[in-house]
Amino acid sequence: MWHLITAPILLPFLTALIIMLPPVHYSPMRRRWVSMISSAIQLVLAVCLLLQVQQQGLIHYAVGDWQAPFGIILVADTLSVVMVCLTSFLALGAICYGSAGEDEKGSFFHPLFQFQVMGINGAFLTGDLFNLFVFFEVLLIASYALLIHAGGKNKTKAAVHYVVLNLTGSAIFLFSLAVMYGTLGTLNIADMAVKVAALPAEDLMLVKAGGLMLMIVFALKAAVLPLQFWLPATYASASAPVAALFAVMTKIGVYALLRVYSTIFGENAGPLAGMASDWLLPAGLATIALGAVGALASQDFRKLVANLVLVSVGTLVSLVALQTELSAAAALYYTVHSTLVTAALFLIADLIANQRGKAGDRLVSGRRVSQPILLGFIFMIGALTVAGLPPFSGFVGKLMILQSAVEPVTRILLWSLILLSSLMVIVALSRAGSILFWRVSGTEPGGEKAPGLQIFAVIWLLLASPLLAVFAGPLTALSQQAAAQLYDTATSTNIILGRQSVQEIKP
């Protein structure tokens, strides 16, 4: 059981290799089944890991038995394991959707998908900043290839921007890591927290520069305002299951921001404590506004959903900037809710586009969809959830967010922006829904009915929303516990560094 923490990284990796090897590789059905079964096992293992973390508290695993500040370690606390569970849940839905035929439009869909899941899980579980960079690159190179899966002009164009931006981001990431290593002498997150707390005054500005460069990188991954221009085009042009998986990619940026600025530059960091908040709060709030305006202005449904991703990222980044336990708990609940519902909406957009013939997902009058009742119903549930109307999970999430803003100024800003953006999202979605379903020309439906597997995948992702609302009590308790564990940096560093101070074990 001690090695369970490596399973979310090793299992997708091995699955990807197995899918590429001859007995499985030759038949599309085998590839699909191996990929789906492996994802289901990953979900079970992730839930087992969550139970283990619940029982034992924070778990750390020294890879190759090289102990903490020197070797690479994996760390599982409640926050990271909940994110791993979320990724596995989402990946299972997306793979089921892709297995209905989307995967055969290009080669190596399933291996690339598994590699990306491996990178995402690794980024959540690692306890070392350089290892975080490596896992970022693993998930990025898989995402580059997945983005241009099935080809096409729009995809290539979006991929050029996406790849160049992310390579620049990686270069800045390395610059900041080198600055941090040069001044702090370590890249282990827990050890860095200890070193930053006892930082000599002459190194202060260097570490601050490094820390803020790190913020730029994570803000680029999360798509916060001045760095968000890549997101709508990229997400709208990716094929549906890939876009659904990408819904969790922005959240990795948010997770990294939360991890770095609450652990390394948290309360104990002296003059560097909370240094990113001044930048992140206005940027996050502006992202909410921009996403809401973008949702209103979108000409097609996929762009609209991509702008909803921006709204959720803006909300989450503002919460990270507040730097309290309440806001971190709200952020965790809202992450789970918003990731699943935006992923479901990307899939719904694809279902609608397939059934409307030439009009696709553009918001113009087109042919009737062939399953109006089913699609209309799941569209309505998705729209109600993402807009934050009761009785679905969006309402609970928004409520937690509104409660977590305590200071008067942030309360005025956050309340007004979140409530206004909700209104704008409702307007945008009702406009989109009435055009897609009611403004029809001709009587015969546009396309074939959706395969059962695709409907199952959408319902699988949408099912989470009422469940998150029904079990809101235990889940908010879980997110509050995760937030408490995240901010209890003293305990976690003691556990990870094995209580000995670093000077004693140095040779």
Next chain:
Amino acid sequence: METLFACCIGFLTACGVFLMLRGRTFPVVLGLTMLSYAVNLFIFSSGRLTLRGAAVLGTSEQYADPLPQALVLTAIVIGFAMTAFLVILAIRARADLGNDHVDGKLPESEMSKKESR
């Protein structure tokens, strides 16, 4: 030595940033390559610059920090793979979109120049 090293990194970074802001894919690829060279040198210097320092304990009076060397190696490998991917993507974009501009279409000023020729 420190001054020379710093100037070298600065010059590479400046060239990389300038080339990355160009409008065609090939200069952008070159710019990213230069930037990754600058990054690699920069990481190397984070372990302090030492002459004739050994990386293995017990073999010398003076030691070099081995960790940045390992980090550089990882960064080089990743940067190399990414550059290779970007080159292929740029070639594909040239084929799919019909030109090598990063936005997939030539700006109007260049279009009119082309037509007048």
